[in-house]
Amino acid sequence: MTPGQRAEALILEFGIASPSELDVEAIACDGGMDVRYEPLDGCAATLAGIKNHAIATVRPSGNRGRERFSVAHELGHWNLHRGQSFRCRVDDQSENLASDAKLEKEADSCAAHLLMPRYLFDPAIRSGTNRPSFKHIEEVARAFEVSMAAAIIRMAEVDSLPVIVASYNAQGIRWRAAAPHVPRRWRLHQTLDQDSFAYDVVSAGKTERCAGKQSADAWFSNDGAGEYEVIEHAMPALKGEVLVMLYLTDVEMFEISVAGRKFEQRNYEPFNFGREPC
Numbered sequence: 636m637t638p639g640q641r642a643e644a645l646i647l648e649f650g651i652a653s654p655s656e657l658d659v660e661a662i663a664c665d666g667g668m669d670v671r672y673e674p675l676d677g678c679a680a681t682l683a684g685i686k687n688h689a690i691a692t693v694r695p696s697g698n699r700g701r702e703r704f705s706v707a708h709e710l711g712h713w714n715l716h717r718g719q720s721f722r723c724r725v726d727d728q729s730e731n732l733a734s735d736a737k738l739e740k741e742a743d744s745c746a747a748h749l750l751m752p753r754y755l756f757d758p759a760i761r762s763g764t765n766r767p768s769f770k771h772i773e774e775v776a777r778a779f780e781v782s783m784a785a786a787i788i789r790m791a792e793v794d795s796l797p798v799i800v801a802s803y804n805a806q807g808i809r810w811r812a813a814a815p816h817v818p819r820r821w822r823l824h825q826t827l828d829q830d831s832f833a834y835d836v837v838s839a840g841k842t843e844r845c846a847g848k849q850s851a852d853a854w855f856s857n858d859g860a861g862e863y864e865v866i867e868h869a870m871p872a873l874k875g876e877v878l879v880m881l882y883l884t885d886v887e888m889f890e891i892s893v894a895g896r897k898f899e900q901r902n903y904e905p906f907n908f909g910r911e912p913c
């Protein structure tokens with residue numbers, strides 16, 4: 636069982652049936668970790684543990700989603716990395732996706748499973764639509780009290796939709812996450828292409844969200860990408876960044892060629908190919 640699966644098993648043990656019941660402080664307390672909210676210098680949260688008891692100190696941020704993620708992240712450290720103390724710099728999973736800190740990523744994964752267990756999160760994300768928009772995901776993020784970035788990363792992880800999510804700024808890509816069954820061969824551009832909607836957000840200061848069909852070569856550096864189409868959603872984010880969600884709706888993007896024969900790797904349910912609002 637992976638650390639994430641263990642976190643989800645814990646939520647099931649509590650008999651939690653809706654996101655409003657995900658009381659992360661109570662879950663932490665049950666696991667021997669008390670939570671305090673106090674000002675901290677230079678980090679978002681700390682963890683100090685002795686024997687079977689730990690204290691997590693979280694810097695109040697005024698953003699409940701980030702505070703909850705910090706608590707769940709420290710609980711991840713407590714469950715996975717017992718015996719060590721931590722000073723954690725960030726309170727959002729996207730920051731650690733942009734770095735290469737193994738223990739931090741493990742704690743983030745644990746936190747994401749704990750706050751957004753698949754059995755609650757996946758049905759919520761897909762309720763009433765087979766291609767969720769940022770507006771819909773925002774409603775789900777609010778219900779689960781998590782950030783938009785945390786929600787779209789988790790949406791890719793649960794692997795029920797053929798999606799790649801990413802964040803860019805004017806310098807280039809900051810982080811990316813792909814649904815596990817999306818073929819690894821699709822390589823995102825390192826900087827935004829001028830034809831993408833996301834480029835207009837970062838470089839032209841466009842403040843509205845946008846979604847629509849897009850030639851895949853606006854996003855992927857693979858030879859022949861222009862033969863395919865994707866659906867791009869772009870949304871302004873903090874610090875001059877843009878959140879991007881790409882749906883790979885073209886079944887041929889899932890084909891692999893072995894010894895001259897083509898096989899389809901697609902593991903996702905078919906989409907409706909309706910017009911996108913922009």
Ligand SMILES: [Zn+2]
Binds near residue numbers: 708712724
């Ligand atoms: Zn940490």
